[in-house]
Amino acid sequence: MEKRKLLYLNAHGTDALPGLGMLKEQWDIHAATNLDQARQLIEHSDFNVGLAWLEEKESKLSACEDVFLCGKQMAWVALLERPSLQRSSLRRLIHQIFFDYHTLPADLDRLTLSLGHAYGMAALRTSTLPSEGQQGEYEMVGVSPLMRELFKSIRKMASVDAPVLIQGESGTGKELAAAAIHERSRRAKGPFVVVNCGALPGGLIQSELFGYERGAFTGAQRRKIGRIEAAHGGTLFLDEIGDLPFDMQVNLLRFLQEQTIDRVGGREPIDVDVRVIAATNKDLEKAVAEKRGFREDLYFRLNVLRLHMPALRERQDDIELLAWFFFNRFAAERSPGVKGFGRRALEAMNQHSWPGNVRELINRVRRAVVLCDKPLITPVDLGLERRQTVRRIMTLAQARDAAERAAIMGALRQADGNVSQAARQLNVSRVTLYRLVEKYRIRFENPPDGV
Structure with missing residues (x-):
């Protein structure tokens, strides 16, 4: 995993911080020995976190404050001598600007944890794909190259009205991506209707998708609008499209071709204005080629634009970021004494292969937040104590x-x-x-x- 960048400001002219070599094992440290040098580094480099050994002189505090504020997205961690905390001006500066502070000599384990947390929180300010409408339960979070490309693709696909096929493993966030496309499209004010094709009862798929008229069958005492018609003016998200029964695929194909539907028991076709986004964790192209339960003509109708959702193991730079994101999301469920992840927990998460992807990470972090009774979450709390070697094997x-x-x-x-x-x-x-x-x-x- 690529080392994260850390700006270290030490304007004291003294030797480097004891233990700095240990930090270099995990961080790409850029040192500044004066405020001007720190300002230049901030202006010309992309830092999420800074570590500052604070000046003792009162006259330099205002100049320090200007430098700290010029990195708008940065989170700062302060180092200072314990007697300095008696000065009200310094306490005010720390309270207003800094994410955390440590008195010298610093506890390196605590400092490493604090820097990691600060980095994660700062990265979240620019790493999420912001919601532009009704916010879902979770945002899309990531700073890895794969996620930056994904965000770019989502914005492009939102600007047109063509069908989209989203492919990816279970738990990668296919529905989140579909919702993000909808929220950025001209249909954002219309409905976003989700249909799980794999969960529809076999004998009711036709009536669920297309609706029915009163008296169409025994028990049909009144007209019912189907899912497709309910999405009129908006977006229809067909999740697990690969599980749609073969005999129903021709009806869906006819709707995609003609943009009309026929309710069960109805006599007239109904015009429907709907954008279709489908998703699957199956290889539909292979299923079509091998004639295994998916129509070729339907595949090409759906696969106008294709979006691939990367597996979590392919975006390792995002694992720690996501862990901190959900740690803070579940803050109301955790004991006040739980402060974050221990080093071994972070190592275990980075080594794990994440077969369940982001969904698995959410579940493990939430369980750890609830069950942990110590200051730092351990691999045992995450249920990863026996899995720390899995990632190395792969x-x-x-x-x-x-x-x-x-x-x-x-x-x-x-x-x-x-x-x-x-x-x-x-x-x-x-x-x-x-x-x-x-x-x-x-x-x-x-x-x-x-x-």
Whole structure:
């Protein structure tokens, strides 16, 4: 995992903070020995957190304050001598600006925890995809390159009205992504109707989706509006579309083609203005190719725009950030004595393979917040005490895939999207390169040649 950046301001002219070498194991430390140097680093670099050994002189406090405030998104942690706390001006500065403070000599374990928490809270200010309408239970959170690309794709897809197919493992946030697209689209004021295709009762799918007229069947005592019609003017989200029975797929296809529906027992088609977003954790392309329960024509109708939700193990930079996000989200459920995650807990989370993705992380953090009776959450509280070696076992295959993907993207960038040139550079055939591009879901900045 890439080291996080830390700005360390030490204007004392004395030796470095004892134990700084230990911090360097986890942080990319940029040191400033005066206020001007600190200001330049803040203006030209992207820092989320700063560690400041505070000046003792009263005359320099206002200048220090100006520097601390110029990093608008930064969270600062202060270091100071204990007698300095007797000064009201310094206490006021710490209270107004700093995320936390430590008296010297600093407890390095506590300081490491404090810096990690400060980094996570500062990153949240710019890492969430803000809600632009009705806010859901959880926001989309991430600072990793994969999530930044995902946020960019969501904004692009929201600007058009074409169908979207969202693919990804269970627990990756497919419904959140669908809601984000809806909230940013011209249909934001319309309804967002969610249908779990895998949970619909087999004999009632037709009437649930399309509705029915009074007297259409025994027990139909009044007209019922179906889910599709209920989404008129808004967005219909078809979750687990891969579980929709084959015989029902033709009805959905007809709706997508004609933008009309027929209620069960109805005589006239009804016009419906709906944008469709579908999601699945299955490989629909493979199911179509092998003729295993999914119609090819429906697949192409749904797969106009495709959005891939990365698994949590593919965005390791976000694991600690998400953990702190949900730790604070569940603040009302935790004991006042629980202050955060211990170092071993953070290591265990970074080593875990997260087969349940973000949903699993939410459940583990929430359970730990409720059950922990110590100041710091441990791997035992998270239920990860026996799983700390799992991630290392998987690392080789993941590293190989990451290296191959990076090499392909680098070659395509150098060739300006020219597949033939990139294939020659990589010493593979065009066919092989196209297959790898599809495998790693690499998007071209410029249209590739020959397509």
